[in-house]
Amino acid sequence: MNSLWQTLRTGLLTRSLKKLFALPAWAPGWPVLRPEGLSRAVRRELLELCPSAAFAEEGDEFRLDLAKCVLCGRCFRAHPQAVGELRTLEVAVARREDLVQRVDLATGSFVDPGPPPPTRAELHLPTLAFREVSAGNTGLDDTEVALAGNPFHDMSRFGFTVVASPRHADALLVSGPVSQNMREALLRTYEATPEPKGVVAVGNEAISGEVFAESPQVAGGVDKVLPVDVYVPGSPARPASILHGLLLLSGQARQALVGGRVVQEGRERARTAPSEAGVRKDG
Amino acid sequence: METLKQVLGSGRLVALWYDAPHLHYLVEGSEGAPPQEFRVEARKSFPSLAEEFPALDWFERELWEEHGLVPEGYPALKPLRNHHLPYPFERVEGLHEVPVGPVHAGIIEPGHFRFSVLGERIIHLELRLGYQHRGVERLFQGASLERALLLAERAGGESVAHALAFCQAVEVASGVEVPPRACQLRRVLLELERLFGHLGHLAGLFTDIGYAYAATQVGKVRALLQGQLERLTGHRYGRNALTVGGVGFDLDPKTQLEVRRALSELAAEAEAHLFAALKHPMVLDRLRYVGPITQAQARLLGLVGPAARACGLGRDLRQDDALYQPFTPVTRTGGDVLARAQVYIEEVRQGFAYLDRFLSELPTGAVSAGGVWPLQEGELRKAFSRVEAGRGELFYWVRLRGRRVEQVKIVDPSFKNWRALELAVRGMGLPDFPLINKSFDLSYAGCDL
Numbered sequence: 210m211n212s213l214w215q216t217l218r219t220g221l222l223t224r225s226l227k228k229l230f231a232l233p234a235w236a237p238g239w240p241v242l243r244p245e246g247l248s249r250a251v252r253r254e255l256l257e258l259c260p261s262a263a264f265a266e267e268g269d270e271f272r273l274d275l276a277k278c279v280l281c282g283r284c285f286r287a288h289p290q291a292v293g294e295l296r297t298l299e300v301a302v303a304r305r306e307d308l309v310q311r312v313d314l315a316t317g318s319f320v321d322p323g324p325p326p327p328t329r330a331e332l333h334l335p336t337l338a339f340r341e342v343s344a345g346n347t348g349l350d351d352t353e354v355a356l357a358g359n360p361f362h363d364m365s366r367f368g369f370t371v372v373a374s375p376r377h378a379d380a381l382l383v384s385g386p387v388s389q390n391m392r393e394a395l396l397r398t399y400e401a402t403p404e405p406k407g408v409v410a411v412g413n414e415a416i417s418g419e420v421f422a423e424s425p426q427v428a429g430g431v432d433k434v435l436p437v438d439v440y441v442p443g444s445p446a447r448p449a450s451i452l453h454g455l456l457l458l459s460g461q462a463r464q465a466l467v468g469g470r471v472v473q474e475g476r477e478r479a480r481t482a483p484s485e486a487g488v489r490k491d492g
Numbered sequence: 493m494e495t496l497k498q499v500l501g502s503g504r505l506v507a508l509w510y511d512a513p514h515l516h517y518l519v520e521g522s523e524g525a526p527p528q529e530f531r532v533e534a535r536k537s538f539p540s541l542a543e544e545f546p547a548l549d550w551f552e553r554e555l556w557e558e559h560g561l562v563p564e565g566y567p568a569l570k571p572l573r574n575h576h577l578p579y580p581f582e583r584v585e586g587l588h589e590v591p592v593g594p595v596h597a598g599i600i601e602p603g604h605f606r607f608s609v610l611g612e613r614i615i616h617l618e619l620r621l622g623y624q625h626r627g628v629e630r631l632f633q634g635a636s637l638e639r640a641l642l643l644a645e646r647a648g649g650e651s652v653a654h655a656l657a658f659c660q661a662v663e664v665a666s667g668v669e670v671p672p673r674a675c676q677l678r679r680v681l682l683e684l685e686r687l688f689g690h691l692g693h694l695a696g697l698f699t700d701i702g703y704a705y706a707a708t709q710v711g712k713v714r715a716l717l718q719g720q721l722e723r724l725t726g727h728r729y730g731r732n733a734l735t736v737g738g739v740g741f742d743l744d745p746k747t748q749l750e751v752r753r754a755l756s757e758l759a760a761e762a763e764a765h766l767f768a769a770l771k772h773p774m775v776l777d778r779l780r781y782v783g784p785i786t787q788a789q790a791r792l793l794g795l796v797g798p799a800a801r802a803c804g805l806g807r808d809l810r811q812d813d814a815l816y817q818p819f820t821p822v823t824r825t826g827g828d829v830l831a832r833a834q835v836y837i838e839e840v841r842q843g844f845a846y847l848d849r850f851l852s853e854l855p856t857g858a859v860s861a862g863g864v865w866p867l868q869e870g871e872l873r874k875a876f877s878r879v880e881a882g883r884g885e886l887f888y889w890v891r892l893r894g895r896r897v898e899q900v901k902i903v904d905p906s907f908k909n910w911r912a913l914e915l916a917v918r919g920m921g922l923p924d925f926p927l928i929n930k931s932f933d934l935s936y937a938g939c940d941l
Contacts, residue, residue: 236728347647
């Protein structure tokens with residue numbers, strides 16, 4: 210009786226996508242380059258300041274790789290004129306290049322990687338079953354995948370379930386930089402998954418290897434081992450971003466980041482509203 | 493060597509690490525006394541003590557694998573993390589073998605379990621880990637302090653505890669003084685991490701016994717508690733919050749009050765659900781006598797944290813921490829899944845009380861030690877530190893040269909506790925394995941490094 214009362218009192222915990230995709234005010238956003246502020250001195254300081262080597266300069270190009278960012282916020286706090294803040298959780302992309310901001314220093318503008326490719330139509334299904342494989346992950350990306358199924362996020366309302374066997378799965382969620390010791394197990398799990406099958410790389414460790422990239426004990430990213438359909442950045446990837454990645458894979462959401470930025474009609478949006486196009490209406 | 497054996501016989505091994513050309517054994521004697529360090533010179537080999545003191549077993553295998561030091565007299569050397577070497581499993585004649593993993597059915601980290609079963613009953617279990625091995629300790633070599641801190645935050649499942657243990661070791665080595673406000677804020681984060689960790693495995697235990705209602709309610713409290721950690725630090729797991737010399741964030745009085753208020757509401761909710769759940773006869777029936785560890789076994793394996801406290805071994809490093817005084821460790825004597833669940837629940841209650849205390853009387857002042865880095869270029873310093881993480885005693889040893897880390901040794905509590913699982917499942921039914929495993933809440937990444 211008590212439990213029944215408690216259940217009624219708790220009410221509905223599940224949040225709408227719009228609420229889920231809003232970054233809490235106290236969390237730092239993603240860095241986004243401002244080409245006009247990138248003087249030689251500032252660039253050198255940014256390269257030195259970043260503890261995870263997310264910035265890189267090569268010839269006439271200055272790059273910021275969001276998949277190497279640990280979201281510490283040091284860069285935009287120290288150099289607000291050169292680095293802005295991108296406050297969105299809709300960060301899943303179908304193409305690795307869409308997590309990298311490239312500035313051509315000669316022209317002082319962003320390099321446009323072209324329109325993002327669509328995700329595979331054969332995986333645009335009303336329901337998708339996933340098998341999670343942790344391959345050298347700290348364990349937190351896995352926890353975040355599990356939390357995407359909690360009452361607040363409730364991924365099952367979009368037709369997503371996590372299943373026990375790869376034989377029952379439509380796609381793999383892979384976290385971690387793929388340790389040498391997990392490589393074979395990951396490949397065999399992939400082989401055991403029936404066609405058509407997708408792969409989602411969850412978290413920065415799974416995309417770029419992040420701080421483990423230089424270790425000889427890891428492959429340095431899932432796409433070094435398997436073809437990847439969707440990349441979900443984050444350190445670890447947040448449940449809302451994972452949800453966005455799954456929606457992208459299943460064709461229920463569109464990609465918001467192009468070339469590492471949110472671009473709309475040639476103009477950047479400071480705060481991003483969740484993409485409505487293609488998203489199923491929810492409670 | 494003889495004194496070392498004597499102390500090991502009555503005490504508990506904290507860590508064993510190699511700082512060429514010496515092996516360092518850190519052993520904690522009777523409660524309250526500071527741990528004793530023994531140095532043994534070892535160039536190619538060292539006398540093995542694992543047969544006499546099983547707590548040393550994995551440490552000696554690790555030394556052989558990492559540094560090529562041969563433990564003389566070790567019965568049968570097997571690799572720990574190196575999967576290129578052959579690994580012969582222990583086989584029991586006439587029993588059926590059930591291999592499980594490395595990819596599991598749930599959303600958890602990888603590891604391989606080889607069960608030898610008679611019907612449904614587990615007679616023997618052998619663990620094979622190392623799947624999560626990323627070479628963390630080697631990445632520390634030559635890293636700047638900022639990069640090393642990122643690595644520490646990712647070494648095991650508990651970001652705050654690992655960052656804290658690393659920072660403390662560096663601070664002891666370099667003599668950097670942490671201001672009192674930062675010290676207390678660090679404890680706030682540590683307790684929050686412990687609480688949502690504990691609530692997470694309690695929710696997991698309820699899921700495993702099919703008590704979905706309690707699992708959902710406890711899971712909800714856990715999620716909201718994690719939100720408070722994010723509120724304070726800007727990160728869901730408290731990463732980037734600690735710095736060498738202090739913390740990287742500060743609290744204004746308004747946030748302090750709001751967080752305190754939110755936590756007291758969550759404390760009441762957790763209390764209601766957890767205590768109701770543990771009065772439920774079905775729950776008690778399902779958890780009692782499952783996966784027992786005796787106190788003698790716990791001593792022999794050198795267990796730490798809630799697993800040890802559930803066997804009546806009342807050691808908690810917070811006893812030595814001035815900020816926690818007075819502190820009484822939570823203990824239970826059953827040693828089974830129920831005792832471990834009770835320890836988690838009691839520690840949740842205790843943690844909420846300490847959080848309230850820490851947040852009500854926060855010292856004023858700076859949150860980070862300013863000034864210049866005290867070590868000269870090329871100056872060599874060594875130190876170790878210990879932190880009571882949610883899973884138990886976490887140990888870091890660092891060797892610094894100037895502003896760079898030369899070498900580290902990390903001993904995650906899970907590294908000591910994994911063996912307990914092998915003993916706890918003996919004689920239990922195979923379907924109870926997930927429940928027993930969950931009750932220990934072991935980190936694969938922290939163990940494999």
